[in-house]
Amino acid sequence: MGAGHGHRLHFHAHSPIHRAPAHLKIVALVVFMLVVVATPRQAYAVFAVEAAALVGVVLLSRVPAPYLAKRMVIEVPFAVFAVLVPFVAYGPRIDVLGVSVSEPGLLAAGALLIKGTLGVLASLTLAATTEPQDVLRGLERLRMxxxxxxxxxxxxxxxxxxxxxxxxxxxxxxxxxxxxxxxxxxxxxxxxxxxxxxxxxxxxxxxxxxxxxxxxxxxxx
Amino acid sequence: MHVPEGFLDVPTSLATGAIAAAGVGLALRGARRELDDRTAPMAGLVATFVFAAQMINFPVGAGTSGHLLGGALAAVLVGPWSAVLCISVVLLVQALFMADGGITALGTNVTLMALVGAGIGWLVFAGLRRVLPRSTPSIVAAAAVAGFVSVLAAATTFTALFSLGGTLPVDPAKVLVAMVGWHTLIALGEAAITGLVVASVIGVRPDLVYGAAPVLQARELEIRLPDSQVVR
Structure with missing residues (x-):
């Protein structure tokens, strides 16, 4: 079989992120996502720090932004769902652009969208900077x-x-x-x-x- | 539908992670019984098949589409333990390489689609197989019903998890109605495709369908002579 052995999500480049050991990157990804998910929904300053850290890693990895942006479409069905949440959530209603929506629903949907986007971007960064074989070796070292x-x-x-x-x-x-x-x-x-x-x-x-x-x-x- | 990041809170995600790890641990032992030393290559290729099958979308209505979950299908084709293993690996690869389903939600997704999807699917299938007459059409019917029930079971389990650790201020009763209503449509597609695929594999290579093995043992060789005499 002459098919390529790589996967389409890997972006070949040379950067400190590409060279970092895979098992460290996997642990970093899991810890980062646990922190993001544990962040309270209105702690926008914390979200900003998390986003800045992630963007810093992406810049350092020299993976072009359009490359990642194209692959983030996987998030679209979930984003559509998040947009629907304020309409069905309970709690006091407020008017946004003349449409009545639930205020806690709006805040929760915003937080969900932020967390989901950070998650997709972080996972794609791991995939883009790590060869699948290295991910496997990393998982092996992590006692999978x-x-x-x-x-x-x-x-x-x-x-x-x-x-x-x-x-x-x-x-x-x-x-x-x-x-x-x-x-x-x-x-x-x-x-x-x-x-x-x-x-x-x-x-x-x-x-x-x-x-x-x-x-x-x-x-x- | 893969559960994304941030849908369930951290304690619930960790708890489902522990359940998923325990379930996959059991499946690792069970799959060796079903596939012996062929486990790695066979489960790998079956996982790839499940991944490919999930790529086929079917219209659900209102311009949206659902896709096959494949838990019941895999359980009937290769046995429940191998199916749990295959679906878990598919979810792991999707989360790590394709950002489909959250990293922290991986335990939840494995619990829902591998343990509940394939597990309940197999239990329903095995129960129906015992009740229905021993024939290939009943295997197909049992597989279709198992596909239907497995999707609804996964949707209901998700609602239960959501009421325990959901991060959205939405009434769990509303979520249940929406999830079950929506997934009934997906479950109908799942049932049809599961039944049809099992029927087509039984038609060509019945020996490859793990769930049909008890039915096939009852068959004996028939030689049909030209003058329509049957020699057994």
């Missing part, structure tokens, strides 16, 4: 069970292979006038997914045999 690390390794290795296979199936379906999203064509979609499962499973069997023939004994070197 060996089997979990191995499963993650296989998942990352074959992610592009399997999703590309799915994409080809979808192109094949669409070119035959079949719209996978429409419930009318779900039986066809399900057959495609069934065969994707069989292909993935059989690929796993072949990989396992190939590993056995190279001396695999349940642990990776």
């Amino acid at each position: 069970p060996d089997l979990i690390v191995q499963i993650m390794g296989f998942m990352i290795r074959y992610l592009d292979v399997v999703t590309a296979e799915l994409a080809r199936m979808m192109v094949a379906m669409r070119s035959r006038g079949c719209e996978p999203r429409s419930p009318q064509h779900w039986p066809t979609l399900a057959r495609a997914m069934g065969s994707l499962f069989i292909r993935s499973y059989e690929r796993g069997e072949r990989v396992h045999l190939a590993m056995l023939s190279r001396g695999y004994d349940g642990r990776l070197p």
